[in-house]
Structures are given as C-alpha cells and as structure tokens.
Amino acid sequence: MVKVFRSPARHGYAVEMSPFIPNRVACAAAQYYGIAGCGTLLVLDETETDISLLRSWDWGDGLFDVTWSEANEHVLVAAGGDGSLQLWDTANPSAPLRVAREHTQEVYSVNWSQTRGENLIVSGSWDQTIKVWDSALSHSLTTLRGHEGVIYSTTWSPHIPGCLASASGDGTLRVWDVKCAACRLAIPAHKAEILSCDWCKYDQNILATGSVDCSVCVWDLRNVRQPVNRLLGHTYAIRRVKFSPFSPMVLASCSYDFSVRFWDYSRNQPLLDTVEHHSEFVCGLDFNLHIPNQVVDCSWDETVKIYSPACLSAGAASAAP
Template structure:
C-alpha cells in the first residue's frame, strides 16, 4: 500500500530513511521549486494509517539535500541554497545546533560517512568545491578542488574509509582520497551534466552515475574506458541514482520525466517503471530496515512510501 504525505507549497528535493528508526524519513524541500523563497526540513514517521510529521523546520533559503547522522539517531544535516550546512536535532524544536557557512554558493549535496572508525560529513556545492567536516560542523577539515563545474552529488564509499565520489556539471565522476586531499580518479562519464552518483553496497569498485543525457551508467573503477552497463529509458534528466542495499544487481533512478525506474544493471534491463508523480522526482531512498520498501519525493509536493512490485517478497523479477 502506498502512503502519501502532502507538503503544500514545498517541493521535495531529497529524502533519506533513518539508519536507526525503521519508519522515520527526513525530507529536504524548497518553496518555488528551489528558485526563490525559503526551505523546509521535514522529519516524518510512517504510521499504520499514513505518514505523520514528527518535526519540521523552516529555513530562510531552499534546502536541497539531507543526511542522517550515523552516530546519533536524533541528528540530521541539511544543505541550503545560502551555502550553509545546518546541524539539526529532532528532539529540539528550536534553531539548528550549528550552522556552517563556508561554501560561497548553493550546497546541493551532503552525506554522512558510513565506514567504521570515522565520523565525517562531506558537502558538494555549486562553488565547484567539496568540503569534508567533523560531525559537529565546527569547521571544515579540508576543501577539495578539481571540478570545473558545479558539484551536484557527493557520496562516501561504504567500503573504503576517507574515500568519496562526486558528480559534476563538468561531466566527470571523481573519486577523492580525504587523507591526501587529492582526486584519485577522474572519469569523463557523460557528455552532459551528471546530477547524481552512488556506490554499490556490495562491491567497492562499482559506481553508478545519472545524467542530464537521460542515461544511467554503471562503472567499474578498475577500468573506466567504458561503462559496464548503460541503462536507457528515461525521457528526461536522471536526478538521482541509488543502489539497493539488499540486491547486488538492483539499481533505482528517478527523473525529471516524473518516473522512478528500477533496473537489473548486470542484465542491462529494466525491472519496473513507477509513474505516480505529476512533477520532477528528485529524491529517492531504499529503507535499510524494510527490504522492498522505498521512499521518494517530488516537486508535486508529495513524499511517497511504497513497495514496488519488483521488490516485493516472492517477486520473480528480483535481481540476484
């Protein structure tokens, strides 16, 4: 059963399921499609009857991404159009715990590290830099430069400490080593802007990219001359890509064509297309606690929690 939360006047940019609380979701949203106006950070709980607001905050500028702390179940970080990162506490209805404003343009991506033994946040900005932060956001630990376009996506490797991937308007996917503050690999992945990247949860060498050219490409970082898989079907820009935490070959993408698509990238084939939004679909996440359940958000002012047929228990299509 699909559950829908409506947030009038707020257009969804990103959703992420809590790593601690199975039914909890954070959503970053903006007024006026993020072009002008303020933003909203919503913390939502799935209930038996629907979706309820646990906490919501307004911000003076649009909010474009959100990430949960991997160390504290109450803490989230959001990235804003004013160049700020905000550290919020869901148990505190007031102002953010901290606001860090070092970026000079929109912060379009934030991600909290997942490997054991480190606790870091990475941000990607339209100022063409990525910054790595301590979890209190007291100050950035390092600033990484190399992209020649805006950075749309920054994602930590779930396997390799101190390593993250970034995707940019310059058409490259880059792999960074934080300790040496260096770009280890630059892949000319698309001939158009890349809006999203993600790491495979099962293989440290596999990364996916989603582009304005409507394609999703899957790369083996050991040989980047050409993608190991090119997934075609979206009619407009691919806004976000996410690998399944439960099925090694399953990948999801959402797009400006109003759809969410599920793929078996190993067999290079589509599994399912979900068409339940009436505007750009910008945010997507798998629920780590609930195999098969996913959440997405759209510019049509809704957040939707559902289980697509291809991921449901007993599905014959499930990629292995």
C-alpha cells in the same frame, strides 16, 4: 500500497531514511521550486495507515539535500541554497545546533560517512568545491578542488574509509582520497551534466551515475574505459540514482520525466519496472535500510511517497534474465 504525505507549497528535493529508526524519513524541501523563497526540513514517521509529521523546521533559503547522522539517531544535516549546512536535532524544536557557512554558493549535496569510526560529513557546492567536516560541523577539515563545474552529488564509499565520489556539471565522476586531499580517478562519464552518483553497497568498485543525457551508467573502477552497462529509458534528466541495500545488482533512478525506474544492471534487458505516480519532477529517492524493498521518494508535486514496488519482491529482482 502507497502512503502519501503532502507538504503544501513545499517542493521536495531530497529524502533519506533513518539508519536507526525503521519508519522515519527526512525530507529537504523548498518554496517556489527552489528558485526563491525559504526551505523546510521535514521529519516524517510512517504509521500503519499513513505518514505523519514528527518535526519541521523552516530555513531562510531553499534546502536541497539532507543526511542523517550515522552516530546519533536524533541528528541530521541539511544543505542550503544560501551556502550553509545546518546541524539539526529532532529533540530540539527551535534552532539548529550549528550552522556552517564556508561555501559561497548553493550546497546541493551532503552525506554522512558510513565506515566504522569515521563519522565525517561531506558537502558539494555550486562553488565547485567539496568540503569534508567533522561531525559537529565546527569547521571544514579539507577542501577538495578539481571539478570545473557545479558539484551536484557527493557520497562516501560505504567500504573504504576516507574515500568519496563526486559528480559534476563538468561531466566527470571523480573518486577522492580525503587523507591525501587528492583526486585518485577522474572519469569522463557523460557528455552532459551528471546530477547524481552512488556506490554499490556490495562491491567497492561499482558506482552509478545519472545524467542530463537521460542515461544511468554503471562503472567498474578497475576498468573505466566504458561503463559496465548503460541504462536507457528515462526521457528527461536523471536527478538521483540509488543502489539497493538488499540486492547487489539492483538500483533505482528518479527523473524529471516524473518517473522512478528500477533496474537490474546485470541483465541484457535491465529495466525491472517504471513507477509513474508523481505529477512533477521527482528529485528525491532512497531505499529503507530496515525494510527490504521499501522505497521513499519526493517530488516537486509537494508529496513524499513510501511504497514497495512489486518488481523488488522476493525473487523478482534476482530471477534470471
């Protein structure tokens, strides 16, 4: 069963499930496909029969990413096309708690650290910088420079404190040590722009990248001369990649080819399934941390969809190739 929420005239860019509330999801969206107009941050709750709107806020520019606090179930951060980060509280229906305006171009990525006791936020911008923030967004703690192109994706390691990965239009995947403000590894991962990266939830050395070249590459940081596997099947740029929180070898990708694909990268034939239920670019994708094999995605077709792909049901993803 697929549950659908429709947001007229708002084109979805990112979705993230709440780390605290099993049925809650946030969606960052924009008017006019993010090219012009305002943005909207939606907080949605899945019910037994559908998806309902809990809260929404409009912003003066498009919103391109969203992340939930790992310390407070009511707090989330959105990334804006005006270079801003906004700290929102679902208990406050009027205005953001704080707005940070240090980036000089579109902020395309924001992520809240998951390692215990850290409570930091990272943002990546078209201004080619990565900024690390405290949990109140009061000011940036560190600015990381080194990418030679637009930064599309920044994500904290779920295993190693002070460690994050970034993906850029310069074709590199980079791993950073925030404590030293240094790039520890720069991998020429694709010969085209990389729009997304994600860490495996089970192995601190495994990351995935999704590129304009239509491929997903899985990397082992202990040997980056070539990818562990190159996942082929998408026919247009891959907008987002996400590892499953329940299966070490499983990941998902969504694309401008209107599809979401599920993979087991340990297999010789890695493609598990292709889901084609959108009529426009699919930009946002996430797994539910509380409900095994439940997935949420969003698209430029003005819909957010929650579903459980059959290929991820018990045993399906772990069967022998």
